[in-house]
Amino acid sequence: MRGGSNQLLTPGQAAAFLAVPLSTLYSNWRRWGVPAYRVGKHLRFRERDLEAWLSRQVVR
Structure with missing residues (x-):
């Protein structure tokens, strides 16, 4: 199972998270x-x- 919360974030919260x-x-x-x-x-x-999306990002 993936980590992290199942909580839904508003776009403002998601932007702050990222x-x-x-x-x-x-x-x-x-x-x-x-x-x-x-x-x-x-x-x-x-x-x-x-969180899953961030973990898949690779700096090239």
Whole structure:
């Protein structure tokens, strides 16, 4: 099982978690392949998905 919380984060919380500006997250989350969910009309990010995504990033 993956680590991390199952908590859903708002875009602002997710941007803070990733240490990027909110505008950067909104502009790039699809291109980056960051998993996101729609809850009604709101965009949410699962904390454990962000942690898994970060762990797959490699500096080249």
